[in-house]
Amino acid sequence: MERPKRKNPVLRTRLPTLPPAARSRIALGLTAAAAMGRFELQQCKDCGAVQYPPRETCQKCLSTKIIWQVQADGGELLARTVLHHSNDLFFRERLPWRLGLVKLDCGPTVVAHLHGSVEKKVKVRAMLDRAGQAVLAALPEKEVNVAEDRQLREFTCDPKFRKVFITDGKTSLGQELVRKMASAGADLIWVGHSEPWKKFSGFAELKNIPQVTLLPLDLTDSKNVREVAAEIGAKVDIVVNNAEHHRAFGIGNRAGVETARAEMDINYFGLLRLAQELGPVMRARGADGQSSAVAWVNVLSIYALANFPPHGTFSASKAAAHSLAQCLRAEMRPAGVRVVNVFPGPIDDEWNQLLPPPKLTPAALASAILKALREGIEDVYPGDVAQEWLARWRDNPKALERELSA
Amino acid sequence: MSLAKLVNGFLKGKIRVVDLTHTLSPEFASISLPPEMGQAWPFRIEEVSRYDERGPAWYWNNFSCGEHTGTHFDAPVHWVSGKDLPNGSVDTIPPENFIGPAFVLDCSSEAQKDADFLLTKKFIQSWEKRHSRITPRSWVLMRSDWYKRAGDPAAFQNYDETGQHTPGPDMEAVKFLVEERDILGFGTETIGTDAGQAQHLRPPYPCHYYMHGAGRYGLQCLANLDKLPPTGAVVIAAPLKIQNGSGSPLRVLALVEGK
Numbered sequence: 001m002e003r004p005k006r007k008n009p010v011l012r013t014r015l016p017t018l019p020p021a022a023r024s025r026i027a028l029g030l031t032a033a034a035a036m037g038r039f040e041l042q043q044c045k046d047c048g049a050v051q052y053p054p055r056e057t058c059q060k061c062l063s064t065k066i067i068w069q070v071q072a073d074g075g076e077l078l079a080r081t082v083l084h085h086s087n088d089l090f091f092r093e094r095l096p097w098r099l100g101l102v103k104l105d106c107g108p109t110v111v112a113h114l115h116g117s118v119e120k121k122v123k124v125r126a127m128l129d130r131a132g133q134a135v136l137a138a139l140p141e142k143e144v145n146v147a148e149d150r151q152l153r154e155f156t157c158d159p160k161f162r163k164v165f166i167t168d169g170k171t172s173l174g175q176e177l178v179r180k181m182a183s184a185g186a187d188l189i190w191v192g193h194s195e196p197w198k199k200f201s202g203f204a205e206l207k208n209i210p211q212v213t214l215l216p217l218d219l220t221d222s223k224n225v226r227e228v229a230a231e232i233g234a235k236v237d238i239v240v241n242n243a244e245h246h247r248a249f250g251i252g253n254r255a256g257v258e259t260a261r262a263e264m265d266i267n268y269f270g271l272l273r274l275a276q277e278l279g280p281v282m283r284a285r286g287a288d289g290q291s292s293a294v295a296w297v298n299v300l301s302i303y304a305l306a307n308f309p310p311h312g313t314f315s316a317s318k319a320a321a322h323s324l325a326q327c328l329r330a331e332m333r334p335a336g337v338r339v340v341n342v343f344p345g346p347i348d349d350e351w352n353q354l355l356p357p358p359k360l361t362p363a364a365l366a367s368a369i370l371k372a373l374r375e376g377i378e379d380v381y382p383g384d385v386a387q388e389w390l391a392r393w394r395d396n397p398k399a400l401e402r403e404l405s406a
Numbered sequence: 407m408s409l410a411k412l413v414n415g416f417l418k419g420k421i422r423v424v425d426l427t428h429t430l431s432p433e434f435a436s437i438s439l440p441p442e443m444g445q446a447w448p449f450r451i452e453e454v455s456r457y458d459e460r461g462p463a464w465y466w467n468n469f470s471c472g473e474h475t476g477t478h479f480d481a482p483v484h485w486v487s488g489k490d491l492p493n494g495s496v497d498t499i500p501p502e503n504f505i506g507p508a509f510v511l512d513c514s515s516e517a518q519k520d521a522d523f524l525l526t527k528k529f530i531q532s533w534e535k536r537h538s539r540i541t542p543r544s545w546v547l548m549r550s551d552w553y554k555r556a557g558d559p560a561a562f563q564n565y566d567e568t569g570q571h572t573p574g575p576d577m578e579a580v581k582f583l584v585e586e587r588d589i590l591g592f593g594t595e596t597i598g599t600d601a602g603q604a605q606h607l608r609p610p611y612p613c614h615y616y617m618h619g620a621g622r623y624g625l626q627c628l629a630n631l632d633k634l635p636p637t638g639a640v641v642i643a644a645p646l647k648i649q650n651g652s653g654s655p656l657r658v659l660a661l662v663e664g665k
Contacts (some may be wrong), residue, residue, distance in 0.1 A: 197563030
């Protein structure tokens with residue numbers, strides 16, 4: 001991929017447009033799976049047939065017992081074409097556009113967006129498009145970075161040649177994120193840090209990374225957030241909000257509300273402040289050339305799904321942040337800016353000291369965030385603990401509540 | 407009669423008012439305790455409306471902060487040694503105690519050489535020989551010029567891996583001021599009336615321990631002490647009247663005769 005030329009400031013910045021976004025409730029099943037990076041299609045529990053596009057009943061035996069199942073992604077490219085004309089505003093601006101017909105090994109034949117170097121054998125992936133809806137993309141069999149493909153880059157939020165803003169560089173996670181974004185080819189990385197008198201290991205070394213600019217940032221300070229957003233907002237393509245306040249208390253073992261309030265002030269109100277100040281300017285840059293504003297990453301917690309009583313007030317603050325992030329997602333979607341929510345299990349840090357392994361290393365979490373940006377995933381459950389909790393929560397949220405409070 | 411003279415002094419410019427207060431702002435460094443402990447809120451401010459749809463003809467803010475934020479007053483109940491004293495909270499302290507003569511001890515060159523400088527009884531006695539004996543019911547202010555660092559929160563806090571390094575009094579100095587000079591209170595330019603490393607003194611935090619234990623007060627994060635004469639100024643330091651309050655941010659003024 002070529003480095004994009006500098007923007008011509010004389011020309012009008014293109015307004016964001018979206019590909020067709022309407023989906024039936026049934027069809028949203030494909031989106032729900034793609035949001036987590038899964039390729040799921042409907043499968044009939046009676047006759048086993050796999051079908052696409054999604055329908056209310058089995059097209060083979062008319063059974064209504066249909067479930068969404070992860071499917072093998074292999075297939076054969078039957079036909080390809082290149083679109084040179086479209087009345088759809090989104091595609092009209094991005095022509096020519098490659099499309100093809102793929103016969104999946106699991107049965108159905110599907111229409112897919114084509115990677116530039118596909119041959120006969122392909123892998124099909126369900127990806128979220130700029131409207132946040134699932135579409136199918138056919139990729140070559142060999143591993144490729146889809147973000148390097150001009151067309152499929154539209155479905156990803158790759159940091160390469162983009163400008164990234166990481167809200168807290170003082171934690172191990174923040175520092176791993178900085179290093180990952182730098183090695184992924186980010187052009188500029190702004191790194192927030194609060195309480196400048198507190199020194200933490202690894203932080204001072206960040207300024208030796210050429211792309212890095214350190215910025216005093218305290219998400220509890222509205223004035224500071226406003227000033228930082230004013231200073232860099234019009235340049236930020238990707239925000240990673242990893243600033244958080246975490247204490248290990250429930251209700252009964254911490255008197256008063258001060259600790260809970262401090263958690264809310266960063267985890268919930270901090271996100272709100274940042275979203276109010278940075279959201280509008282990022283929405284205005286949703287189609288600003290090859291390196292437009294593309295993504296907003298929230299580091300939440302698996303405890304946002306169900307309260308973990310030993311960290312009860314932290315869980316509540318993350319549940320509040322999760323709810324707000326859904327609002328942010330709705331408000332950013334018209335601009336094609338993806339809100340990526342990350343739900344890690346316990347991170348291996350001082351606030352989870354007393355929790356037994358497995359704990360997620362900051363490096364693994366940073367890698368999962370980078371992978372999500374590159375592959376166009378918007379709900380990330382990194383690591384074994386998060387995956388297990390997610391499975392238990394999806395199966396029976398009430399059972400999980402009881403298990404966590406045991 | 408004398409009050410009329412005082413007012414006339416202001417009018418004629420014969421009495422100067424020196425503001426010993428830092429501006430309350432979100433950037434100002436706030437006291438930091440180990441992270442597992444409860445924390446004082448830093449100063450924060452949120453706009454309610456500014457001649458806009460939230461309130462078309464008016465501008466106002468909500469602010470929040472701890473009792474010990476910015477330039478602030480410490481009441482005796484702030485410390486465990488003063489918890490049972492009568493009139494020990496900001497709302498019950500007799501108001502006449504908020505005004506008193508100031509004795510300004512210049513420790514600025516010592517503090518510049520040694521951030522951990524401790525003010526001693528010997529230092530005070532030698533200062534008294536050069537200036538005057540400290541009178542009862544007065545404020546003793548430790549000038550360190552530390553306030554000049556306030557624009558750089560890291561330099562103002564002055565932390566390293568062993569904690570904070572800022573000047574303050576030692577145990578004997580505090581006992582001397584309380585027991586032998588009967589002062590109203592002790593004021594500093596740093597974030598505490600005690601030195602940054604005072605948790606290692608015996609007792610820990612001697613100024614808090616003895617000053618508040620004897621029903622005396624503290625003033626912290628003072629500014630402009632270098633603009634006061636060693637003796638002769640009058641300090642007005644009235645905290646907010648917070649029910650059972652352990653302290654409060656406040657505006658500290660000094661009256662100084664002469665231009």
